Amino acid sequence: MHFVVLTELGTVVLEGGKVVKSFAFEQPAADFVKAKSGQYDHDDLISFLRGMNAGFLLNDDSFLKTLKKESLDVHHMDEKQMDEIQATKPQLLVDAGFAKNESDAMAKLRDFALQLSSARVTEISQSPDLHISQSIKALDEMDVMINGLSSRLREWYGLHFPELDNIIDSINGYAQIVMAGKREDLSTKVYEDAGFPESKVQMLSVIQEKSKGGEISKENLAIVQSIANQILEMAKMRKRIEDHIETEMNTIAPNVAAILGTAVGARILAKSGSLKKMATLPASTIQVLGAEKALFRALKTGTQPPKHGILFQHPLVHAAPRWQRGKMARAIASKAAIAARVDVYGAGLNQTLLEKLNVRVAEIGEKYKEAPERPPQPQIMERRRDDFRRRDNFRSRDGKTHDSFRPRQSFRSRDDRLRDDRPRDGFRPRENFRSRDDRPQGEFRQNEGFRPREDRPRDGFKSRGDSRPRDGYRPRGESGSGGPRREFRGDGNKRKKFGRKRF
């Protein structure tokens, strides 16, 4: 029997442990990959083997398949023979003439590994879905920055013209007014240029006259104006990123985009790691992606599992009445899972997916029109003060929306449908702004410190490697993450009441 061995550096034909013939790869890393995937041209080897007219034992499955197609008498060698080749590989490479001596062979093998590994990194880094996930993360970070700077701008310019804050919702308009300069420099033209309707322009002109604000020095105004300028620039940038995500999603994952919308789709894609990984996820995982905290709490303590994670931002889930949301999320998640698979392995936009989803959505709306009666809430007799579960009870037990999934107002702007009937600039919810500086300072820090360690999303759930915390990204919708999101969550009262009880 003859052995035919596929090595990293070439193919070798052995007879009784002696090398009969060897064929070196020209570019080891690239050629080896081709050989493994059955695309390498083994012409020389094949004609040589034909001439021998004997049976051959091979060491590799895909290599075996390639040669079998050439109707050669080939079989897989047994484990013992494989082990032997594996153990003497450096020597084999020397005998085959691929290397000068054993240490040269080892160095060549290492070079090969470096090349191949680098090539794989390059290949994976090129995939367009990684760029989508970077884009959506950039978009979210943009939002945080715009939110923070906007509130600062309103506070600061508010010293000079406090009334403006209450009248103007859109931060774009506000920033444009600030750019015009001091209160007394503001003319109706400024307001009109900023795109306000007639009625508002008149109101502004009146209020401007009797403002309670103090004087602002030239130096201060200059800084405030440069902040305003930054905000306007960032808003432009944000729009650009948003458009970019939309076009990218529609070309790379048209089905996911159709089912989930571009922004939500991109977020789920980013969370899963890549489109391929998303295609391997079960629908149930997609449904709760982004709600790891609640999910693991449910697994651990037996409370109600989350109904939706990132999916809550989907307009269908979001707009549905409370008792329908879980069903909606499940229906959407199942179609999204299929959509991801179509995007990876199929081609083009599949219309039936969306149609079927719409049928199901209509069915849910029809079937569960009325709110179900809720069973009486279980009373918890003993409550320890330091029990972290306790602070979560109020959300999951009363059936209300989980606090962690409350959408920021700004989500709305990302969806076209909602934006149409809500013509406001969506960087932030208005109401919370004012309370920002009134908030007790300590509360923030305590929130961060309170998070018990084992309550973080687990290694096992995270998509492997790619979502390490080093990039500083925290999934939206995770409460207790302490980041700047918290203050925009909108229900200031609840939080304060709660805070007092707790700390």
Place this chain on the structure above:
Amino acid sequence: MEEKDSEIFWLRVDGQKRLATINYVEGNRVYGEKLVKKSGVEYRIWDPFRSKLAAALTIGLEVFPIKQGAKVLYLGASTGTTVSHVSDIVDYNGIIFAVEHSSRVARDFLDRVASLRKNITPILHDAKHPEQYFSVYGKVDVVYSDIAQPDQTEIAISNCQMFLKDGGYLFLVIKTRSIDVTQQPKKTIENEIKKLHSNFSVIQNIDLEPYDKDHAMVVAKYHSRG
């Protein structure tokens, strides 16, 4: 104040005893660690909070088969923090086959560690399929496994069966939270150790507190026919 313990050193730095290895690539820092020069030799301080192997060493290991010239199969190389110290230890005559699946961390690993250290062979591959590794040859003395998968123990065992020599050692980091979040960590560790019994004799089981929570390091000796 140096105490020699194979290739691992205890240096007194700023009044504290710190674990260190001799720098294989002089002047090179891998992850911002401290470099200390003592009588002409450059050492790299090894932080037990960053590396589970260092944590295990600090807590106390009964055997430490990673010696000069050792061959090591390292699963879950990540960005190469621990791998770089293992590379210091095995030195010129040793070889480390470092397996890592995620391309994101492999990128850093290749740049910072693998390309500079000649004793490391990087293998960008899923540890679930050891039969498809490239550039591996012969049997290794030690398999070190630090992977966050629910079936991490099974993966480590299948790698040992392919590449670990008879009488070689397995260092298995058990990440209880990656296996089952609902289970008590102690229980998970017990279950995982049971899986080792057919082929291994367990030498030591170290709880990595306070350096790593809910992690354990199991050291076991391999018997290929058992």
